[in-house]
Amino acid sequence: MRASTLFAITLSVLLGLGAVATARYMGLFDKKEPPPAVVEKPTVLRVLAPLSNLYEGVAVTPEQVGIKEIRLSADEDKVYKQDPNKFMAKYLTGTAAAVALRVPKRHIAADTTLLKEHFEEVTLPDNVQKRLEPGTRAVNVAVPKKRAAGGGIWKDDYVEVWLTSKATLGSGKGATESLVSACVAKPCKVVMKRNNLWTIMAADPDDKPIDFTLQANPYRAALIEYAAARGELSLRPTEPPLNKGTGSFNDLNSPEYAEEDTRVSQVIASSYTLGDKDLMRIFNLKPPPPPAPVPPPPAPIVTRRILGTELAGHALYDPNGGGALIPADPSKAPPPPPPASGPPPSFSFSNPKAKGSSGSECVDCDK
Numbered sequence: 001m002r003a004s005t006l007f008a009i010t011l012s013v014l015l016g017l018g019a020v021a022t023a024r025y026m027g028l029f030d031k032k033e034p035p036p037a038v039v040e041k042p043t044v045l046r047v048l049a050p051l052s053n054l055y056e057g058v059a060v061t062p063e064q065v066g067i068k069e070i071r072l073s074a075d076e077d078k079v080y081k082q083d084p085n086k087f088m089a090k091y092l093t094g095t096a097a098a099v100a101l102r103v104p105k106r107h108i109a110a111d112t113t114l115l116k117e118h119f120e121e122v123t124l125p126d127n128v129q130k131r132l133e134p135g136t137r138a139v140n141v142a143v144p145k146k147r148a149a150g151g152g153i154w155k156d157d158y159v160e161v162w163l164t165s166k167a168t169l170g171s172g173k174g175a176t177e178s179l180v181s182a183c184v185a186k187p188c189k190v191v192m193k194r195n196n197l198w199t200i201m202a203a204d205p206d207d208k209p210i211d212f213t214l215q216a217n218p219y220r221a222a223l224i225e226y227a228a229a230r231g232e233l234s235l236r237p238t239e240p241p242l243n244k245g246t247g248s249f250n251d252l253n254s255p256e257y258a259e260e261d262t263r264v265s266q267v268i269a270s271s272y273t274l275g276d277k278d279l280m281r282i283f284n285l286k287p288p289p290p291p292a293p294v295p296p297p298p299a300p301i302v303t304r305r306i307l308g309t310e311l312a313g314h315a316l317y318d319p320n321g322g323g324a325l326i327p328a329d330p331s332k333a334p335p336p337p338p339p340a341s342g343p344p345p346s347f348s349f350s351n352p353k354a355k356g357s358s359g360s361e362c363v364d365c366d367k
Helices: 003-025 074-082 084-088 218-228 260-268 276-282
Strands: 044-050 065-071 137-143 158-169 176-193 210-216 232-238 301-307 310-317 347-350
Touching: 074 084, 137 218, 137 232, 158 210, 158 218, 158 276, 176 218, 176 276, 210 218, 218 232, 218 260, 218 276, 276 347
Parallel strands: none
Antiparallel strands: 044 065, 137 210, 158 176, 158 232, 158 347, 176 210, 301 310
16 A cells, blocks of 8 residues: 555544544534423412301301412413403402302302302392281390290291290289290291391300391280280290281181281271280289178167257167167267278289399390
8 A cells, every 4th residue: 555545544534533523522413402391380360268168048258258279270271361351250359358248049168169150149138128028017026045946046937936924913912923934926937137137157145135036917016025024035936827928817726816817907006005914815814803892890870869858969879789878979980991892903924034033044134
């Protein structure tokens, strides 16, 4: 092999090696990784959710609701980015006040994302007048929890109103007392509780009376108010009236309600006066007959003495016989005692727990 040829081959190899080294140095042989894909973070929304279970027909209070965060899925995120306002239109957002006094259409479990479709339209509830049936009246009573079925009486329930009173016969030392209890009105519909037009889930206090607004006919509404000042009222749940919607309050199967429509008409005409006579009828109390009159003692026999032709004055003679004539002045004779008769004793009614009574427990009865 000629020297020139060998030199050319050697030079070519050296140039090739130099080119490879230069390419490696410049990174021409390094494998280039594709740039990492840009991953967008999911959209996070702040929405309202109940902290406890919500119930159909029961108004919500701000304390029952809080704010939570939700992450949208990929599909939801696409829809959200196309029109955020339209997407958010179905949610309830903002603060807990956004659902204050709103009424759910159905039961809602705690931590459920609240949607506008879960609630009734924002409106005021019916007032008491609109809740009353035709021909009825509203009457308010304040009853302790222990005498209102433990506070478990709800709006639209029907109750009987019972009165416990202390009936006193007569007066003074000869008066006698007895504790009586009877139903003064039935059945009355509860049209409002706690003096609140909304139905709210809340615990009733043990140490304070609960306010109930009842529906009753005009006579029974007036009687309930009268009875509240004569003793302690109790509410007992019961069934709706059988004559509901008939326009009549009579019940021929009940001696107490057989003439109810007559009493109602008289109350409406302001020609009926309520009093203890109504309670005496309801409690079936009848005063004892008056004592038989005691006849007065027989009057003494008056005689006139004559001496000759002169009058010698008058004399009294014992009508029961015996004894001589007694000279006396008839004008000075003692008057006969009054007969033992008079009007029959009547009943009076008072609160058995009122101030001054023994065993007083009712702290609100005197207020």
